[in-house]
Amino acid sequence: MTFSYAPFxxxxxxxxxxxxxxxxxxxxxxxxxxxxxxxxxxxxxxxGISWVHVSIAQFGGLPLPVSLLLMGLLxxxxxxxxxxxxxxxxxxxQSAWQRIALLIVGFAITEFLRGKxxxxxxxxxxxxxxxxxxxxxxxxxxxEFGLTLLTVFIASSIYYSIKEKHASFSLYTFGALxxxxxxxxxxxxxxxxxxxxxxLLVQGNIQQSLRxxxxxxxxxxxKYRDMTRVEWHDTDLVVWPEAAxxxxxxxxxxxxEGLDKAAAFNNTAVITGIxxxxxxxxxxxxxxxxxxxxxxxxxxxxxxxxxxxxxQKHQLLPIGEFVPFEDILRPLAPLFNLAMSSFSRGERVQNxxxxxxxxxxxxxxxxIVFSDLVRDNFTEQSDILFTVSNDxxxxxxxxPHQHMQIARMRALELQRPLVRVTNNGITxxxxxxxxxxxxxxxxxxxxxxxxxxLIKGLSPFSKYGHLPIWILVGLxxxxxxLPRLKTSIANKFERNFF
Numbered sequence: 001m002t003f004s005y006a007p008f009x010x011x012x013x014x015x016x017x018x019x020x021x022x023x024x025x026x027x028x029x030x031x032x033x034x035x036x037x038x039x040x041x042x043x044x045x046x047x048g049i050s051w052v053h054v055s056i057a058q059f060g061g062l063p064l065p066v067s068l069l070l071m072g073l074l075x076x077x078x079x080x081x082x083x084x085x086x087x088x089x090x091x092x093x094q095s096a097w098q099r100i101a102l103l104i105v106g107f108a109i110t111e112f113l114r115g116k117x118x119x120x121x122x123x124x125x126x127x128x129x130x131x132x133x134x135x136x137x138x139x140x141x142x143x144e145f146g147l148t149l150l151t152v153f154i155a156s157s158i159y160y161s162i163k164e165k166h167a168s169f170s171l172y173t174f175g176a177l178x179x180x181x182x183x184x185x186x187x188x189x190x191x192x193x194x195x196x197x198x199x200l201l202v203q204g205n206i207q208q209s210l211r212x213x214x215x216x217x218x219x220x221x222x223k224y225r226d227m228t229r230v231e232w233h234d235t236d237l238v239v240w241p242e243a244a245x246x247x248x249x250x251x252x253x254x255x256x257e258g259l260d261k262a263a264a265f266n267n268t269a270v271i272t273g274i275x276x277x278x279x280x281x282x283x284x285x286x287x288x289x290x291x292x293x294x295x296x297x298x299x300x301x302x303x304x305x306x307x308x309x310x311x312q313k314h315q316l317l318p319i320g321e322f323v324p325f326e327d328i329l330r331p332l333a334p335l336f337n338l339a340m341s342s343f344s345r346g347e348r349v350q351n352x353x354x355x356x357x358x359x360x361x362x363x364x365x366x367x368i369v370f371s372d373l374v375r376d377n378f379t380e381q382s383d384i385l386f387t388v389s390n391d392x393x394x395x396x397x398x399x400p401h402q403h404m405q406i407a408r409m410r411a412l413e414l415q416r417p418l419v420r421v422t423n424n425g426i427t428x429x430x431x432x433x434x435x436x437x438x439x440x441x442x443x444x445x446x447x448x449x450x451x452x453x454l455i456k457g458l459s460p461f462s463k464y465g466h467l468p469i470w471i472l473v474g475l476x477x478x479x480x481x482l483p484r485l486k487t488s489i490a491n492k493f494e495r496n497f498f
Contacts, residue, residue: 001047001124002047004129005124005128005402006402008398009405011133011135015154018126018156022155022159023159023163024039025040033087034084036086037082038079038082041082041083044124046071048402049399053067053071054397055393056071058393059393078114078121085109085110088102089105092481096163096164096169099156100160101476101479104152105477107148108469111125111145122369123369125144127143127145127151128144128405128409132435137184138180139409140412140459142461142468143371143465143466143469144409145469149473153173153176190455192455196452198234198237198449198450199239199429199450199452200235200237200238200448201428202238202244203421203424204241204423206220206424211243216246217246217247220244220245220246224240225259228447229262232263236268238263239271239272239388239419240270240271241273243274243390246275247275249289260292260303264293268356269292269355271288271355274289276306284342286313287312288388289307290354290355293356294354295357314367314373316343316366317366359379359381359382361378361379364389365389365390368389368406371410371413371466374414375413375414375462382416383454385407385410385416385417385419386418387418387419389403389421390422392424396443407420416455417454418432424443425443428440431453
């Protein structure tokens with residue numbers, strides 16, 4: 001499974017792995033299916049999210065056995081979800097078709113719960129493996145969640161075609177893909193517009209160990225400013241990464257005012273990440289703000305603290321940005337007492353950022369994984385999907401590559417060009433129509449200046465989200481359980497009256 005995701009992107013492996021999982025879980029009892037489903041899930045996550053251990057081992061301050069134990073517990077928790085899906089399908093199915101239907105229903109329920117419970121961790125869903133596959137054609141129609149269930153359908157159909165030696169399973173799969181293809185052709189009508197903009201992405205490559213040292217605040221801010229000002233000319237939009245300005249916003253006002261005026265003078269806008277500690281309420285937000293030219297018909301250049309053209313992160317990362325049961329956990333280890341780990345939660349739905357007349361749909365770091373959250377903030381006016389991050393926590397692992405792959409899936413779903421800027425990579429842009437990507441090397445302090453063509457039209461996913469998928473899941477559940485319910489009622493009636 002790990003090799004089906006970025007940076008390897010050998011997407012057929014995901015299907016073969018699921019075929020194998022269908023085989024080993026096709027047992028007589030739900031208990032046995034759960035056991036093998038758990039084993040499949042544990043391997044899936046233990047290798048797939050092994051990058052989490054990089055941050056725990058390097059910055060957590062825990063002994064190696066303890067950090068490995070924490071990783072094991074996390075992977076065991078995540079493995080419960082596929083175990084339940086396989087057990088559910090085995091327990092309630094009486095035929096191959098019923099098991100295929102209930103695998104789809106089971107994974108729909110468990111993947112939904114995995115993305116919601118305990119703040120959610122929907123990383124490495126099956127659908128992300130197909131970001132660079134022919135199946136990505138269906139992302140604007142059914143989203144990554146739909147692709148996940150489509151993968152389950154394809155894999156289970158292949159398994160039963162082999163087991164039952166019957167071609168009907170594969171023929172129905174082919175029919176489903178054909179229907180999706182025709183529906184996609186008729187409903188996905190997004191195209192490139194005539195408008196192109198020049199963007200400048202700035203990657204500072206600040207060492208994680210130095211980011212929150214007070215003596216490094218001014219050198220970091222100066223570095224981003226100096227890397228930017230040599231590229232002001234003919235740039236419509238300049239973007240800096242998450243917390244590129246490490247000083248809290250109220251205390252960084254002189255720097256921000258100067259940057260605001262310089263950007264406005266050069267007829268451009270700057271979007272940057274910055275922490276905002278509000279002294280009156282004691283709330284602290286992981287924030288994006290816009291400086292310089294906000295609207296296309298004015299020069300602006302009048303920065304004011306707490307101006308409305310800002311975004312405050314909603315989906316916070318456990319441990320990294322907030323600590324549950326902090327009175328108990330914080331004294332235990334440095335892992336639970338990291339710098340900037342007491343953020344407040346912003347509103348779930350916020351206005352798009354306005355920069356140089358562009359409507360920017362923002363997502364900060366971990367938020368890009370939550371498809372519903374990003375879509376809830378999408379509007380018909382949204383021009384660009386913009387996400388910032390700091391993946392320095394994860395070193396030279398496959399974590400940042402998976403993160404970029406997830407961001408590109410969001411761009412495919414919403415059919416909007418992606419601009420992603422990070423502290424040390426992967427920084428780049430992606431066009432979901434041409435499916436072309438431009439990135440700059442990781443672990444280098446450099447910039448990417450490129451033109452971006454905007455897109456007009458709305459994808460079906462941007463309008464309806466996951467509603468069609470849940471309707472299908474509901475219909476499958478009815479088809480499986482309604483006959484069983486009728487039979488049960490009839491049997492009870494016969495026993496009582498005859």
